[in-house]
Amino acid sequence: MPRFLKNKQFIFVIVIAVALISAMAYTYGGGRNVTPIESAIGGILSPVEKVFYSVGNSISNFFASIKEIGTLRAKNAELEKEVIKLSKNDIMLQEYINENNRLRDMLNFKDNNTNITTKPANIISKNPGNWFNTFNIDVGSDNGIKPKMAVLDEKGNLVGIVTNVGKDWSKVLSIIDVDSSVSALDVRTRDNGIVRGDSNGNLNMIYIPIDSKIEKGDVITTSDMSMFPRGLIIGRVEKVEKDEGSLLKQAVIKPEADFERLEFVQVVTNMKTTGD
Amino acid sequence: MRSIYKYLLIVFAIVLQATLMKYIAILGVKPDALLILVIAFSLLNGSGEGITLSLFGGILVDVLFNNAIGFVTISLLIVAYLTGILSKNVFRESTFVAFVFVFLGTILYNLSMIFSMLLMKYDLNPSYLLNVVIVQSIYNSIITIFVYKYIVRLNSFVKSKKFFF
Numbered sequence: 001m002p003r004f005l006k007n008k009q010f011i012f013v014i015v016i017a018v019a020l021i022s023a024m025a026y027t028y029g030g031g032r033n034v035t036p037i038e039s040a041i042g043g044i045l046s047p048v049e050k051v052f053y054s055v056g057n058s059i060s061n062f063f064a065s066i067k068e069i070g071t072l073r074a075k076n077a078e079l080e081k082e083v084i085k086l087s088k089n090d091i092m093l094q095e096y097i098n099e100n101n102r103l104r105d106m107l108n109f110k111d112n113n114t115n116i117t118t119k120p121a122n123i124i125s126k127n128p129g130n131w132f133n134t135f136n137i138d139v140g141s142d143n144g145i146k147p148k149m150a151v152l153d154e155k156g157n158l159v160g161i162v163t164n165v166g167k168d169w170s171k172v173l174s175i176i177d178v179d180s181s182v183s184a185l186d187v188r189t190r191d192n193g194i195v196r197g198d199s200n201g202n203l204n205m206i207y208i209p210i211d212s213k214i215e216k217g218d219v220i221t222t223s224d225m226s227m228f229p230r231g232l233i234i235g236r237v238e239k240v241e242k243d244e245g246s247l248l249k250q251a252v253i254k255p256e257a258d259f260e261r262l263e264f265v266q267v268v269t270n271m272k273t274t275g276d
Numbered sequence: 277m278r279s280i281y282k283y284l285l286i287v288f289a290i291v292l293q294a295t296l297m298k299y300i301a302i303l304g305v306k307p308d309a310l311l312i313l314v315i316a317f318s319l320l321n322g323s324g325e326g327i328t329l330s331l332f333g334g335i336l337v338d339v340l341f342n343n344a345i346g347f348v349t350i351s352l353l354i355v356a357y358l359t360g361i362l363s364k365n366v367f368r369e370s371t372f373v374a375f376v377f378v379f380l381g382t383i384l385y386n387l388s389m390i391f392s393m394l395l396m397k398y399d400l401n402p403s404y405l406l407n408v409v410i411v412q413s414i415y416n417s418i419i420t421i422f423v424y425k426y427i428v429r430l431n432s433f434v435k436s437k438k439f440f441f
Contacts, residue, residue, distance in 0.1 A: 009323060013357050016331070020346035020353070028344040028396055038339045045291065045340060052295035060299060127341045128293035129348065130305050130408045131389060134341060136294075163343055171343065178398050179343075200404055201304070260298075 032164055033141060039166035042136070046169045049125040050138060057263055116229050118152065118266035119143060124169065133174040133197065135160075137265060140168040150228045150268040157257040158182070158222060158232040159265055175234065176201055176259055183226035184234055186212070187219045195220065195234055195253060203235055208249040214240055220253055229268060278434045282317065285430070286333045289313055294341065305411040307419050308382070310337065314356050315381045316420070316427045320368050323360025330356040344396065351388040355381045371424045378420040382413035 034042075068075075121137040139145050151160045151172050160174040173180055176197040184195040184205060191212040193205040208214055218237040224230040235255040242249050289309040297306045310333050318326025334349030342348060359377055366373045386409045393400060 009327070009357075013327060013353065016327075017350055017353060020350045024344045024346040024350070024392070024396075027346075034339075041336065041339050045287070049291055049295055052291055056296045056299060125291075125294035125341070126298060128290060128297065128306070128310070128337060129308070129341075129389075130412060131393065132342065134343070136341065171341065173343070178400070196399065198401060200401065 032147060034164050034166045036167075039140075039169075042166045042169045046124050046136070046138060049136070050122065053124055054122075060261075116268050117270045119145070119269050121151075121265050121267055123262055123265060132179070133177040133201075133259070134163070135172050135174065135262070136169055137172055137267070138169055139267060140166045140170050142168050144269060145170050145267055148227060149271050150232065152232065152266045152268065153257040153262060154264050154266065155257075156233070156266075157255075158228065158234050159257050159259070159262065161228075162267065172265070174259060176203060176255060182228060182234065183223045184220050185223035185230075186214050186237075187221055188215075189213045189218065192223055192225070193251070198252075201255075201259065202238070203253040203255055205237075205251040205253050206248070208251060210242070210247055210249055212249055214249065214251055216240065227271060229271065281430065281434055282329070283332060286310065286313055286329065287336065290333065290337055290340070302415055303407065303411050305408050305415065307412065307415045308385075309419075310334075311352065311355070311382060311385055312378055312416055312420055312423070313427070314352055315359050315378050316374060316424060317431065318356040318360040319363045319366075319374060319377055320428065320431045321360075322363060323357050326356030326360035327353065344392075347389070347392055350392065351385045354388055355385045358384070369428050371421055374420050374424045375417050379413050379417040382416045383409055386412065 119139060121139040123135050124138050125136045127134045137151070145162060145165050147162055147165055149162045150158065151162060153159050158175060160172045160177075161180070162170050163173045164171040174197070175182055175195065178197050181194050181196045184193050185191070186193075186208075189212055191208050191214055193208045195203050195205045198204045205220060214237060216237055216239065220234045220237065222228040222230055222232045222234060233256050235253040235257075237251050238254045239252040240249060241251070293306070293309050297309070300307070314326065314330050314333055317329050330352035331349060334352040335345070337348045338345045359381060362377075386405075390400070390405060390409075
C-alpha cells in the first residue's frame with residue numbers, strides 16, 4: 001500500500017475533488033431552477049449585495065458627473081441639434097410606416113412582429129472572478145422569471161440571457177461572456193451569423209458568408225432563428241476580417257449596451273421558448 | 277467560537293468582491309480577496325483549516341455567481357491544501373512568505389481554472405489568459421503586503437482563549 005494512501009486528509013481532499021467535478025459536470029450549462037438551499041443562500045445575501053452595489057454606483061456616478069460638468073453646455077447644444085434632425089426623420093418614418101401598412105394590407109402579408117413585454121430589474125452583483133461575465137438580478141421565479149429569457153438594458157439593447165433562477169434572484173449570462181452565442185443578422189445586408197463573446201468585452205460574429213458586403217458601422221440585431229425575439233440590437237460592426245484560406249468571414253462587433261455601467265435591466269417575459 | 281469572525285470576514289470579502297471590486301480593477305483585472313484570505317489562513321493554521329475555509333468560501337461563490345458549481349471551489353481547494361502542507365516548513369507570520377505564497381498561489385489558482393475551462397470546451401483567448409494570470413498575481417501579492425499583518429492579528433485574536441469582557 002503506497003504511503004500517501006495512509007494520509008486521511010489527502011484521501012478526503014481527493015474525494016471532495018471528485019465530488020466537485022461531478023457537481024460541475026451536472027450543473028454546467030445552466031438553464032435550471034436552483035435548489036431551495038441555493039435559493040435561500042442567495043436570498044439572504046442579495047439584499048446586502050444590493051446595498052453595496054447601489055452605493056458603489058452612486059459614488060461612481062457622483063465622480064462621473066463632476067467630470068462631465070465642463071462639457072455639459074456644448075453637449076446640450078449638440079443634442080438639441082440632434083433632436084431637431086430626428087423629429088424631421090420621425091415624420092418621414094411615420095409616412096413610411098403608413099405606406100408599409102397599406103401595402104401589407106394589399107398583399108395580405110401576415111404581421112409577425114409581436115411586441116415584447118418586459119419586467120424591470122436591478123442588478124445586485126457582478127461575477128467576482130475575472131473569467132466570466134455574469135451578473136445577478138433581483139427578480140426570480142416569484143416574479144415569473146424563467147430560465148432562457150432574454151435580458152435587455154434600459155434602452156432595449158440585448159445584454160444577456162437568464163441562466164439560473166432562484167426564488168427572488170437569478171443569474172444572467174452576458175452576451176460578452178465566452179460561453180454565450182447568439183444567432184445574429186446584419187440589418188443592412190441581411191447576412192446571418194453567430195455572435196460570440198471574446199472575453200475582451202467585445203463580440204465576434206462568425207460564420208458570415210464570404211460574399212457578404214458587411215461593413216464597418218453596420219447594425220447587428222438578433223435574427224428570427226434563435227430563441228431571442230428578433231430585432232433586438234446587439235451592436236455595431238467595428239472591423240471585418242477574412243482568414244486566408246477560410247471560406248467564411250468574421251467581424252468584430254462593439255456591443256451597444258454599456259456593460260461597465262449597467263444598473264437597471266429589463267427581462268423579456270414573453271419569449272417564444274422558455275423553461276425546459 | 278470566535279472563528280465565526282473568520283467566516284463573517286470571508287462572506288464580507290465575497291460581497292465586496294462582487295459589488296465594489298470592479299472599481300479598483302487594473303487593466304480590467306480584479307484582485308481576489310477571497311483567495312488572499314484563504315491562502316493567508318491556511319498558511320497560518322495548516323491544511324485542515326485551508327480545506328474548510330476553501331470549501332465554505334468556494335461553494336458560496338459558486339452557488340451565488342457561477343453556472344458550474346465547483347468551478348471556484350476546486351481551484352481554491354487545491355491551492356489551500358498545498359499551501360497548508362508547505363506551511364509546516366516556513367516562518368508563518370512573515371509578510372514576505374505570505375507574499376510569495378499568494379503570488380504562486382494565484383498563478384496555480386488561475387491555471388487550474390483555465391484547466392477546468394478547457395475541460396468545459398470554452399473558447400479561450402491566450403493573450404487575455406496571460407494578462408489575467410500575470411496582472412492578478414502581482415496585484416494580489418501587493419495587496420497581501422499591506423493586509424497580512426492585520427490577518428495575522430485577527431488570527432491570533434481568534435485563536436486566543438482569553439475573554440476580555
